[in-house]
Amino acid sequence: MPRVVVDVMLKPEILDPQGQAVAAALPRLGFDGIVRVRQGKRFELTVDGEVTDDRIAEVRRAAETLLANPVIEDFTVRVEP
């Protein structure tokens, strides 16, 4: 069945303590080449039937309502092959 992926990330201007904690831990573990980390959420949605434009619009409304907090988060919706 077709799958739609919604990626939710904090807006760039919002502080991301989880990402900062990961970024601080990496050098301690010997990984030196990574300068910045942002952590977000990924949702894989399995939709019923074909992925039509209407269905994508529904997923977008669901993302705005439930999956993301549009005040502090940005999200992207895409169909995965």
Next chain:
Amino acid sequence: MPRVVVDVMLKPEILDPQGQAVAAALPRLGFDGIVRVRQGKRFELTVDGEVTDDRIAEVRRAAETLLANPVIEDFTVRVEP
């Protein structure tokens, strides 16, 4: 600066209560076309300098060590343009 994305998802055989909670909430909010939801994590890593094969290998080791729990999670590493 170049960005590497690490997507971390629970393995398919592992129960995902967060995803189930989202899937159960969607119909209550009027979204009926989504039959299954899996929730995972997305990390955006900014790397220092060029994204070489060595750098990707380092990110992969970091993902195995810190970003994902390979016992219950799968991850993918990809370079974002």
